[in-house]
Amino acid sequence: MERLGLEYFDELLSRSFFQHSSSDKSMFVMHDLMNDLAMSVAGDFFSRSDIGMKKEFRKEALEMIAICHLKKLKNLHGEISIWGLANVQNAMDACEANLSQKRLSKLELDWGSLFNLSQTETYYKEVLNELKPHNDTLKQLHIKSYRGIEFSNWVRDPSFLRLTVMYKLNN
Structure with a gap:
């Protein structure tokens, strides 16, 4: 399960769903554009x-x-x-x-x-x-x-x- 999760994460990272955190390069955050889209859809x-x-x-x-x-x-x-x-x-x-x-x-x-x-x-x-x-x-x-x-x-x-x-x- 962990390996599959890492594969999914790598796939999302390669598609720019995630980006490195500006405060800590070892952490990841949702890309700003994806975050804006999600917030717009969520209401x-x-x-x-x-x-x-x-x-x-x-x-x-x-x-x-x-x-x-x-x-x-x-x-x-x-x-x-x-x-x-x-x-x-x-x-x-x-x-x-x-x-x-x-x-x-x-x-x-x-x-x-x-x-x-x-x-x-x-x-x-x-x-x-x-x-x-x-x-x-x-x-x-x-x-x-x-x-x-x-x-x-x-x-x-x-x-x-x-x-x-x-x-x-x-x-």
């Missing part, structure tokens, strides 16, 4: 992987985009930020992200600056509970704008052996 919704290998989902209103589409990304690993969690309708939507099956080293969960009076302490705790990541790989956990009173049990679970950094930030 409001796109997925972008930059040099830091951060996954970014964008839409004008961030309505459960991170959550619903994460279930399709079966081999997702590394670092991920999920913004706009205040827009998640219920905990089962968060469950679909299936973060416990993804090998994440850094996870940022951001509820955003919107304040919804209909969201209760139970809502925040249930959504956070369903966003439990894989415990063998997580090193950093950042939780932003969480308006719950207490965290889900997995946050203090001692099975997260590699977890060395944890932040809780409020706006």
Whole structure:
């Protein structure tokens, strides 16, 4: 599989789909013209992987985009930020992200600056509970704008052996 992937990469490189990064010649980026074409075709919704290998989902209103589409990304690993969690309708939507099956080293969960009076302490705790990541790989956990009173049990679970950094930030 790796050899086949390298062959595909070499083919795309020979067709100018990729070009050397201006900041690091050992890295490659999508050619500017290809990037412009892709952005034009994608419209409001796109997925972008930059040099830091951060996954970014964008839409004008961030309505459960991170959550619903994460279930399709079966081999997702590394670092991920999920913004706009205040827009998640219920905990089962968060469950679909299936973060416990993804090998994440850094996870940022951001509820955003919107304040919804209909969201209760139970809502925040249930959504956070369903966003439990894989415990063998997580090193950093950042939780932003969480308006719950207490965290889900997995946050203090001692099975997260590699977890060395944890932040809780409020706006």
